[in-house]
Amino acid sequence: MTMWIARTKAELQTRLDTASRPVILVPTMGALHPGHSALINLARHHAGPDGTVLVSIFVNPIQFDKSADLDNYPRTEDADFEICQSHDADGIFLPEPSEMYFNDRSTTVSENLLSRLLCGAARTGHFDGVCTVVLKLFHLTRCDAAVFGEKDFQQLAIIQRMVRDLDLPVRIIPHPTVREPDGLAMSSRNRRLSSEQRADAPRILQALLAAAEKTSPPDILTSAREMIEASPLTKIDYLSLVDAETLQTTQHLSRPSILAAAVFYGDVRLIDHVRIAALS
Ligand code: PAF
Numbered sequence: 001m002t003m004w005i006a007r008t009k010a011e012l013q014t015r016l017d018t019a020s021r022p023v024i025l026v027p028t029m030g031a032l033h034p035g036h037s038a039l040i041n042l043a044r045h046h047a048g049p050d051g052t053v054l055v056s057i058f059v060n061p062i063q064f065d066k067s068a069d070l071d072n073y074p075r076t077e078d079a080d081f082e083i084c085q086s087h088d089a090d091g092i093f094l095p096e097p098s099e100m101y102f103n104d105r106s107t108t109v110s111e112n113l114l115s116r117l118l119c120g121a122a123r124t125g126h127f128d129g130v131c132t133v134v135l136k137l138f139h140l141t142r143c144d145a146a147v148f149g150e151k152d153f154q155q156l157a158i159i160q161r162m163v164r165d166l167d168l169p170v171r172i173i174p175h176p177t178v179r180e181p182d183g184l185a186m187s188s189r190n191r192r193l194s195s196e197q198r199a200d201a202p203r204i205l206q207a208l209l210a211a212a213e214k215t216s217p218p219d220i221l222t223s224a225r226e227m228i229e230a231s232p233l234t235k236i237d238y239l240s241l242v243d244a245e246t247l248q249t250t251q252h253l254s255r256p257s258i259l260a261a262a263v264f265y266g267d268v269r270l271i272d273h274v275r276i277a278a279l280s
Contacts, residue, residue, distance in 0.1 A: 003084060004091045009140055012093050016142055019052040019090070024173075025143035027134060030057040031074040032083045035178035035186035039147045040087040042175050046145055055084050056093040056137050058100065062108075063129030074188055093141065100136065109135050111158045111165075117247050118154050118240060118260060119271065130155055131162050138170050145171040149178070151185050153258065153273055157247060177272075179205070185272045197265040200233050208259050208274040215279065217241050217251055220259060228263055237262035237269060244275065253279040 006012040016023070024043040028036055036055075043053045057080055064070040077094075084092055108128050114120075115127035138146065148156045160172050178186045183205040184198075193201060207227035214220045220241055228234050242249055244256040253276060260273035 001090065003081075003089055005081070006091065006093050007095060008099055009095070012140060015091055019054075020050050021052070022047055022144035023052045023054055023142060025137065025141045025146040026053070026055045026089075027137050027146060027148070028055060028057055029059045029073065029188070030080050031076050031188035031191075032057075032080045033186050033188060033190075035149060035151070037083055037087050038178045039149060039175050040084065040089055042173060043145075043147045044088050046147075046173060052091065053089045054091050054093060054141055054143065055089045056141065058093070058095055058133065058137075060100075060129060060133040061097050062101070062132060063126050065123045065126055072192070074191060093137075100133070108132050109162065111161055114154065114158045114161060114247050118238060118242070119262060120154070122237065127155070127158050131158065134159055135162065135166075135168070138168060143170055145173050147173045147175055150174050151177040151187070151271070153260070154247060185270070187270065189268050189270060192268045193265055197233055197268070200231050201265060201270060203231055203234075204228060204261055204263050204270060204272045205274070208261060208272060212259055212274050212276050215253070217253065220276075224259060224261065228261065233265055235264040237264055241276075 004015055006015050024047045026039045026043050040053060040055060047053050059073050061070055109131040110128045111131055120127050148159060150156060156174055163170055163172055180186060182202040184190065184202045190198065207224045210227060211220045211224035214223055221239060225236065225239055228236055239261045240249060241257055241259050244258050250257055255278050257276040258273050259276055262269055262271045
C-alpha cells in the first residue's frame with residue numbers, strides 16, 4: 001500500500017478516520033537511521049499486518065535549550081520518507097512548528113521529579129518540551145501504543161511516568177538501544193562527529209561496561225571516568241550511577257542501577273548507559 005503523508009492536523013484526522021487499529025506511533029525528530037528502522041519494525045510487529053504504523057517527524061523547537069542546536073539539527077526529509085516506506089510504515093505525520101504550536105501557547109506539561117536529574121539538570125525545560133509534544137502527538141494520532149528507544153532511558157522513564165500520572169490510554173513499548181557494530185549507540189548526532197571523534201566514541205560504551213564489572217559505586221565511577229577521560233577528545237558532561245527506577249543517585253548496589261554518561265566530543269553531546277544488576 002502507498003504510504004501517506006499528512007502535513008496538517010486536519011489531513012491527519014482524515015487519514016485516521018479510516019485507519020485500522022491498533023495505531024502504533026513511532027515519534028521521531030527525523031534524520032532517521034537504522035535505530036529508527038528498528039523502532040518502526042517493532043511497531044509493525046505490534047500493529048500486525050492490518051494495523052496502522054504511523055511515524056511522526058517533527059523537530060520540536062520547544063525541547064531545544066540552545067537555538068544553535070535547533071538550527072543544526074539535521075533535516076533529511078526525502079531519505080526519511082524512503083526509510084519509512086521501506087520499513088512498511090502506513091503513514092507519516094510531518095507538521096510545521098506553526099501547525100503544532102500557537103504563537104501565544106501558554107500550556108506546558110511538566111514532570112517535576114525525574115526531569116530535574118541527569119540530562120535535565122543542565123537542560124532547563126528540555127523534558128517539559130518533550131512531554132508537551134509527546135502528549136500532543138498521543139492526542140492527535142489517537143494511538144493505542146507508542147515505541148520509544150531505551151537509549152534515551154530518562155526520556156522513556158519520564159514518558160512512562162506521564163502516562164501513569166495522567167492515565168493516558170497509550171501503551172509504551174520500549175526498544176533496546178541499537179548499536180553500530182563497534183558498540184556506539186546509534187544517534188542522529190553521530191553524523192556530526194569528525195572521523196577522529198567517531199573512531200574514538202565507542203570508548204563510552206567500553207568504559208561503562210568495564211566499570212560495571214566493579215563492585216563498589218566509587219570504583220565504578222572512577223573506572224568509567226578514567227577510561228573516558230583517557231581520550232583528549234572527550235569532555236564528560238555527567239557520569240552518574242543511579243537507581244534504575246527512581247533515577248536518583250545511588251551509593252549502593254542493592255537495587256538494579258544504571259550507569260549513565262553524557263560526553264561531549266567538541267560540541268556533539270553523546271549519551272549512553274548500561275544496566276547493573278543488584279548485588280545479592
Ligand atoms: O526522542 C526523540 O526523538 C524526541 O525527543 C521525541 C520523543 C520525538 C519528542 O520530540
